[in-house]
Amino acid sequence: MNLSPSSPRWLYLAIQRRRNRGLNGLYLVVAAFLIVYAILFPGLLSIGGFSKFSQNWFPLALVTMAQALLMLNGGISLAIGPLVSLGAVVAAISMGGPAGAFGGFVAVVVAGLVIGALTGLIVAYMRLPAIIVTLAGSFIITGVALLLLPRPGGYIPDWLSQALAGHQPTAFALLVVILIAWKLFLATPTGIGLYAVGDNPVGAFRSGVPVERIRVVSFAISGLLTALAGLFVAAQTGSGDPVIGTSFTLNSMAGAVLGGVGFLGGKGTMRGAIAGSLLLSVMINVMFFLGFPPVAQYVAQGVIIVGAVAIPVFASRWRKA
C-alpha cells in the first residue's frame, strides 16, 4: 500500500487551480458578455477602446477587492462609498497644494490606511459588528469629505489625468500590478491567515495565527484600496466630488457576492470578486449597445445578477442528477 500522499509538483499552482472551482459558470457568463460587447463594439479591441473600458471598470474592481477582502475575513464595510469620495476629495484638495501630486498621493494613501486601520481596531479589539461600525463610519467619513470640499471642485493636474485615464491602458496595467501584489500577499502567512481567521477564528487563534492583527491589517488594506479607487476617480474626472462614491458601497458588495464571496467569512476568492465586478461593469455597456430603454435596463440588470448566481448552481445540480 502506497502511503505517500500525492504531493503535486507545483503545490502553489495546484492549489490555485482548485480555487477556480465553482467559478467556471461565472467565467463563462463574463466571457459571453465580453464577446457580445466586442461584437457590438469592435472598437473595444483597439488600444483606446480597451483603455476607456478598463478605466470605467477599474474603480469598481478596486472597491470590490476591498469589500471582498473584508468579507473573506468575516467583516464587511458599508463605508466603501464614502471612503471613495473622501479619497477623491483628499486628492483634489491636496494636489494643488505645495506638496504637489506626489504629496496628494501620499495623503490619499495615509488617509485610506489610517481610516481602515482605525475601523479594524474598533471591530477587532472592541468586538463590535463590522456592519454597524462601518455604517456609523460612513456618516463620519461623509461628513469629513463635506467639510474638506463642500461642493465638487478641487484640482487634479492634467498630466495625472492623462497618465491614469488617458488613451493608454494604464488602469488595466495598474490592476494587473495590484492583482500580483494581492497574489504575493496571499502567499504570505498573513494572507492565508486571512482565510483561516474568516473561516474559523478560534481554530486560527489556537494555531498561532494573530487573529486581531490580521483583522486590522485587512481593514487597513481594504481602506487603502478604497481610497486609491477614490484617487483614480479624481484623476479620471479631473476633480473631487464629496458624494461621487455613494453607490460604490452596494456595488462592491454585489460584485463580491456575485463572485462567490460568502458573508460568513473564509469563503470565496478574489478572482471571483474581480470577475463579478467585471460582469457588473460590462453589463452596462452591453445594455447600451443593445439599445435597452431604462425599464429594460433595470429589469435586465436584476435578471443578469440573479442569473449569474443561479445558473451555475442549476448547472451543477443538473450535472449531478
Place this chain on the structure above:
Amino acid sequence: NAAATCIKGDRKAPYTVGWANIYSVPTWMKQTEGTIADEVATLKKQGLVKDLMITDAQGNAQTQIQQIQSMVDANIDAIIVEAGSSTALNRVIADACAKGIAVVNFDSLVDTDKLTAKINTDSNEWGGAAAKWLVAQLNGKGKIVVMNGPAGVSVSDDRRKGAQPVLAANPGIEVITETNTEYNVAPAQEAITSLLFAHPDIDGVLSLGGALSAGSVMAFDRQGRAQVPTTGENARQFLELWKAKKLKGWATMQPNWLGALSVYAAVKALQGQDVPAFIKVPLPVIDDTSIDSYLAKAKDFPADGYIYSPYDQALFDKLLAQH
C-alpha cells in the same frame, strides 16, 4: 456664420440623439423625458432625427461616465446630458466634443466649457429672488429656516449662495437653522417638525426646492401651527397646498421642457446654426396673481409632478437667438 462649439459639420441628418440621464425614476425626470420624447417625435417627422437612445445611470456619476463613453464609442450625433456631478463628467464630455458630437447639458450643469451648449435657469438668481421675496414679506425682520437640497450638490449650493447676499444685507433676518435633505417631501416634513418643537417662533421658510416646501407646509399644518411665508417651486403638491392653506407663497420653476430645448438646440447646432454656449432660460415667477393659471392645468400633471409653463418652437427659437 461660425458653427457652435464641438460641431465639425461632418454629420448629416437624420441624427441619432442620446440622452444620458443620471436617474430616470424621479417624477421630474420622467416628465422631462416626456418633453424630450415629444421633441424627438416632432423632429423625426421633419426627418431630422432618426433615433433616441436613453441611458439611466441609476444615480451613479461613475456609471454615467461609462454610459457617455459608450455613446461616444457608438459615435452617435448628439448627447443630451443631465449631469450627476458638476465635475465628474468633464473629461468624457470633452472627449465627446472632440469627436464632433453635439453635447448639450441642461438643468444640472457641468463645469467644463468643452461642449456645445449649457441650458439652464440661473440657480443664483433663483436663490436671490426667493430670499428677496421672503425678506419683503417679513419686512426685513424675523427668524427664518433655510431648507436646502442634499449636501455636496452644486445646484443646492448655488441656490443657497444666491440667497446669501440678500440675507447678509438684511441683518434683521435671523437664520435659525438650515436643513439639508433629499429634494423630497418626507425628510423635509420630518426636519421641519423637529424644528417646530425646538423653535416656537419661526417667521418664514426659505425653501430652495419645491418638494421641500410641500413638506414644510404639511409639517406646520400637522402640528397645528399657523402657516408662515414660504418660498418654493412649481411642484403640484406645493401649489395645491399653497392654495388650500391660503399661505403667503412664492414659487419659481425649473421647466421640464429644458430637456426638449436641449434636443432642439443640439439638432440646430448639428445643422450648422450657431448656438450660444450658455442659454439662459428666464425664471418664471408664480405668485398669488398667477397661481390659479397653473392650478387650472394641474390635472394634466402627475400628483407628485411639476406644473410647467407651456412651450413651443417659437419660444425655443427666441431662446436660441439670445446672446
Place this chain on the structure above:
Amino acid sequence: MDVTMPLVEARGVSKGFFGNPVLKAVDIALYPGRVHALLGENGAGKSTLINLLSGALRPDGGTILMDGRPVTKLTPQGARAAGVAVVQQELSLAAELSIAENIGLGATPRRFGLIDYRALRDRAAAVSALVGLTEPLDMPVGDLPLGRRQMVEIAKALFRRPRVLILDEPTSSLSAHEAGVLSGLVRTLAAGGVAVLYISHRLNEVQALCDHVTVLKDGMVTADRSLADVSAEGLVRLMVGRDPGDAFPAFAPATAGEELIRVDGFSAGAVRDVTFSARAGEIIGIGGLIGQGQEDFLLGLYGAIPATASKAEICGVGHLLASVAAATAAGLAYVPADRKKEGLVLTHAISANLLLPSLGRLMRRGLRDRTGEASLVADLARQFSIRGDTDRFVQALSGGNQQKVALAKWLPLAPRVLLLNDPTRGVDVGTKREIYLMLRAFADAGKLIVLLSSDTPELVHLCDRVVVFRQGRVVATLAHDKASEEAIVGAAMGLGIEGVAA
C-alpha cells in the same frame, strides 16, 4: 524516580468559567518519551487543562512550567515556540484552504517573507505520509469527510516537529484501522523522545498505548500513576471511582417484528446499489473504514440527501422519503455524528434544542404551551440526567452532555426508527454505558435502531447484524455471532472475508 525533567508541567493550576470552577489545583507533568493518558468523565476539565498547557487559555491560579521554568502569560505562539503542539478536539481547520496550507497554518516555512510552497509541500507530504493521509495536498480541507479532517489535524500538529504532542480525543471519529495507524505513530514519536499527552474515552486504546495516567474528576486529580500493572477493569475503576460493571449490556437477540425498512438498489451520495432490510426491535450496526458511504446511507434513508431505489418501503411508506419532514412524520429520527455542526444549535438554550423537533405538538389556544414545554424539558433532562439549568446555552455543556441533548430531543416524537451516526463519539465510559442501556431499551420497546459506529466493539457487542460498507457498497453482512472485531475490520479493508447475506 525519573531523573529527566518534565518538558511541560502544570502545578496547582485552576480555572473557572463565569465563577464555576472547572479545574481545582491540578498537577500534571509530561516527560519525554512517555505516553501520558489523561482520563476523566465528560466535562471533567480535560480539554480545559490542555488549553492551559497550550496557551489557548490562561489559568486563574497556579503555574505552568516549560522545561522547568515557569512561564507567565503563555500564548499559543509561546507554547508553539516551546515545542508544544495540540491536536484539538474541536477542529482548528479552515475549510477553504488546502490540506497543505492548513497543515502549515501559523508555522509556515517562509522565503523572502512569502510562504515557501516547495518546502511546505515537502514537509507537509512527509507528515501526511506519517499519518496515512493520501489525499492530494492541494485539496481544500472542506472537501474531506470528518475523519479525514481529523488526520489533517494530527498532521498539522506533527508538522510543528513537537517535543510535546497533545492529542485530545484524536481517534473519536476514526475507525479501528486509522486508529491503529495513529497508535503506531504515537509509539514511534514517543520512542523518539517526544512527550505525548493522550486523551481518549476509548479505554482499550489507552490500555494498549499509554505508560502513565492522570485521572480528573470534578476538576481534581484523583489518580496519577503508572499504567504498567493496571488491567482494563482497573482502568475503568480508576476513572469512574467505583466498580464499573460490564461495559456493554447483555446481548439479547431481537424478537424481530414488522419490517420497517426495505430498500432495493438504493443509491445516495457515495452509496451505490445497496439492498437492505431491517425489522422492528433490531439493532443493526453499520461499519467500515471512515467515509465509505455509511453516512450517506443514513442521510439517504432520512430524506436529507437525494436518493434513488428500485424498490423501497420505509415505515409503511411505499417509496423513499423525499424530505426530512416526511421522514420525521413517518417516524424516523437521525442523530448526526458532528453534534456541534449538525445535531445542535450551540448558541441556543438546552431547552430550545430539546424542543426543536417537537415544536408545534404542545400548543394551547394556538400558542406554544409554556408550562407543558417546561415539564417536557424537565422530563427529558431527568431521563437523560442532564443536570443543571436548561436555560444555559448548549455550548456550555461538555461533549457527553451535548450528545445526550442531541439524542434526547427526538424522544418526544416517539420515533420508530433511530438512525444513529456515531452516538458515543467523545462520550465517557459512564455515559456510553447509559446510552447503550438506552439503545437496548429502545430495541426492546420495538424500535429499530440503525447504529453507524466508528467504535468497532460497539458493533460487536450491541448489534444483531453488522453491515460493512466499502466504497459505497455493502461488502459484508455479519450476524451477531460472526461479528468479531477482526471480521469487521477485515471486511472493511476488503480482505474478502465472506459475510452471510441477510
Place this chain on the structure above:
Amino acid sequence: MKAASITRILFRNPPLLTLALVALVWIVAGATLRGFGAVGHLRYILELSAIIGIVAAGQTLVILVGGIDLSVGAVITVTAILLPLISPDWDSTGIVGVVVTLAVAAVIGLGNGMGQVYLSVPAIIMTLAMATFLQGLLVLIAGGSAVSVTNEAVIWLGSARPFGVPASIVVWILVAVAVLIIIHRLPFGARLLALGANPLTARLSGVNVNRTTLAVYALAGLFSGVAGLLVLGMNRQGYVGIGDPYLMTSIAAVVLGGTSILGGRGSYAGTIPGAILLVTTTALITVVNASPGWRSIMFGSLILALLLISGREAQR
C-alpha cells in the same frame, strides 16, 4: 453591589439596555434642548419610529433567520405609489385598495424568498436584484398617472388619533405584539431562530427550511407594505425615493437592538427601542445648527458611541 448587579442585568439583556439608552438620551436632550421632551414631540418621535419600527419588524425576522433584506426601501416606495393607482373608486372605505396593496407587498417579499429557495441565490443578491426590478417597475408606473391619495383608510392611518394616540403608533403596537408572539410564542419563531443559528441542524431536525424562508420574506414584504401605507398617509402622496431612508435605518435599528447580524440570536424587543433611538438621534441632529458635514459626523459618532455601550456582546 446593587448598582453592579443592575448594570449586569442590563448588559445581559440588550433590549433593556437599548431602552435605558433611549431614556438617557431623552433625559439629557430634554434638559438641554428646548422642545425636546414635550409630550407632543415625544408623540411625534414615536410616530416616526413606528414606521422604522414596522419596517424593522420584517428586517428583524429576516436577520434572525440569517438573511438580510435590501429591498425594504423599494417595497415601501412601490406600495406608496401603487396604492392610489389601484384603489378602486367604488370602495369608499379604501379597505380594498389597502388589502390589495399589502398583498402585492407580501408577494414581492415571497419573490425574495423564492429566489433564495428555488434559485439558491444569496439573500443579499436576491433582495438587491429585487430592489432593482422594483425600480424598473417604478419607471413604468411612476410619474405617468400618479394621483394624490384619496383612499380613506390610508388618510385615516396618517391623521387619526384614537384616544390621543396616533394611528401609526396603534398599528406599530399591533405589529410589535404580533412579531413578539411570532418569535417567542409560535413554533414558527423557534424554527426560524434555529434556522438562522444553524441551518444544517434545523434541517436535520425536521424544520422545513423552504417554507420557513418563504414565510419570513413574505412577512418582511408585508411589513414593508404596512410601513409604506403609513408613510403615504403621513405625506399624503407617494413619490419615488420615499422608501429609501428606511433601508439602512431598519438594519441599524435591528443591530442596535442587540440582534446578531449573523442570525439566530436576538429579539424584536430590542429593535423597538433601537428604532426610537435612531429617530431621536436624527431629530437631535436636525435641531443643532451646524454645517452638513458636521451634522453627518455627529450622527455617525453618536451611533458609534451608542454601539460602544450597547453592541458589546452583539458579536459571537
